[in-house]
Amino acid sequence: MWPLLRLKSKWAAYLGRLHIIFLTTHLNQFAVAGPLPRRLAFLHLPKTGGSSVGWALARARAPACKLGTGNIPLCPCHGSSLYAPDGYVSKVNGTALYSKAACMKRKEWLSSSQVAVMELSFPEISRVIHKPSEWVWLASIREPRSWFYSAAGHMCSLFGHKPKAFDQGSGCSSATIHGLLEKGWFELNTSKAGLSLIPRNIHYYFHHANVQSRMLDDFFSTPNWLLCDISRLQLLADVVASMVGAALPLQSDNTAVWQRLSDFKRRIPWSDLQYNYAVDEALHASVMRSGGCLGHATSPMLPATLNELAVKHSINVSWLS
Numbered sequence: 001m002w003p004l005l006r007l008k009s010k011w012a013a014y015l016g017r018l019h020i021i022f023l024t025t026h027l028n029q030f031a032v033a034g035p036l037p038r039r040l041a042f043l044h045l046p047k048t049g050g051s052s053v054g055w056a057l058a059r060a061r062a063p064a065c066k067l068g069t070g071n072i073p074l075c076p077c078h079g080s081s082l083y084a085p086d087g088y089v090s091k092v093n094g095t096a097l098y099s100k101a102a103c104m105k106r107k108e109w110l111s112s113s114q115v116a117v118m119e120l121s122f123p124e125i126s127r128v129i130h131k132p133s134e135w136v137w138l139a140s141i142r143e144p145r146s147w148f149y150s151a152a153g154h155m156c157s158l159f160g161h162k163p164k165a166f167d168q169g170s171g172c173s174s175a176t177i178h179g180l181l182e183k184g185w186f187e188l189n190t191s192k193a194g195l196s197l198i199p200r201n202i203h204y205y206f207h208h209a210n211v212q213s214r215m216l217d218d219f220f221s222t223p224n225w226l227l228c229d230i231s232r233l234q235l236l237a238d239v240v241a242s243m244v245g246a247a248l249p250l251q252s253d254n255t256a257v258w259q260r261l262s263d264f265k266r267r268i269p270w271s272d273l274q275y276n277y278a279v280d281e282a283l284h285a286s287v288m289r290s291g292g293c294l295g296h297a298t299s300p301m302l303p304a305t306l307n308e309l310a311v312k313h314s315i316n317v318s319w320l321s
Contacts, residue, residue: 040243041129042236043139043219044069044119045212046205047150049233049250050140054117056237056248063244065109067128069119075103077110077118078128114244122217136243136302137225138236141212143284144277145270151205152268153258170202172264177272180206186276209276213283224302226295226317229287238309291316 044050054072057064065077103109110116110128116135118125129135142150156172171183181187185206208214219225228236234250241248258264274281287294293310295317297303303319310317 037134037136037224038114038243039135040115040240041125041132041135041137042115042117042240043122043125043137043216044117045139045141045215046119047147047154048140048142048212048230049236050117050119052233052250052252053237053240053248056250057115057117057240057244060244060246060248062115062246062248063113064115064117065113067116067118067120068124069117072117074117075106075109077113077116078108115240121215122219126218132222135222135224136239137219137222138239139216139219139225139227140230140233140236141216141227141280141284141287142230144212144280145274147212147280148270148273148277149261149265151203151211152264153261155203155205156260156264157258172260175267177268180268180273186273210279212280216283220296223298224296226293226302226306227287228293229284232292232313232315235293235309235313235315238313239306242305242309290318293317294320296320 042050042053044054051069051071054064054066054069054074058073064074066072066074067077106112116129118128126132141147152172155170171180171185174180174183184202186209187207205211216227219227226236226239237248237250292315293306295303295306297319303317306317
């Protein structure tokens with residue numbers, strides 16, 4: 001088994017290097033010069049601060065919508081299945097906002113929103129936003145080891161609702177990495193049965209390896225985008241704030257901690273599963289070598305705005321050409 005894992009690790013690392021080479025040398029073939037779009041899409045990769053940005057938008061009553069995430073008190077960008085039900089994240093600071101009744105007044109809120117916060121992969125978002133070039137794209141990423149244990153703790157604690165939970169058939173009590181693999185972690189079954197072969201209590205976080213880069217996908221093919229490490233999240237929030245004309249101070253979200261996480265780390269050490277995140281590690285390392293933020297723009301307005309904000313945070317933003 002272990003020689004196979006080493007082979008996978010080398011192959012994944014090779015793919016990671018190819019991904020970065022593509023990102024840094026061939027990106028400009030997609031770019032088409034034009035004015036800076038006035039709408040912003042925040043691709044919310046799980047456990048990278050997107051909920052905090054969404055809550056800040058809600059507190060500011062900003063013209064924003066959400067898609068794919070349930071714990072943000074905004075109306076859905078598209079469709080009626082993702083609204084916040086009455087009594088659940090429908091109040092901000094005691095004031096009723098974005099109730100089910102209010103959200104149901106429209107079939108979609110995307111057309112009237114300046115900002116869309118979407119916890120979906122880029123291909124899924126493209127089904128809703130049909131002209132990505134008309135938007136500025138933002139996303140934050142996280143060091144894969146930190147991301148994995150944060151995501152595992154979130155799922156294993158039933159998303160913060162049961163911090164003392166141990167196992168719900170999802171593999172959280174597995175003694176080794178083999179137990180996770182046997183439960184179906186990191187391997188999305190592509191047979192005709194599809195997702196039905198994966199236990200429902202294994203969240204999409206772990207259906208695939210390299211979740212962050214898989215969700216980003218063609219994010220880098222858009223003309224105007226900015227990708228930052230989660231430590232630069234307030235800078236991203238300030239970019240959003242400059243669009244909506246309102247301050248967006250961030251507050252911690254999803255603060256519940258799974259009380260069995262330390263034991264889980266001991267049973268499932270990072271060295272046993274690191275090969276599943278070699279591409280994510282390569283992408284994150286590239287962003288950090290660039291100062292923590294990496295972007296591309298076809299309009300000089302975006303780098304000018306970003307660089308001014310970055311100076312306030314003592315952050316460097318590297319721009320690809």
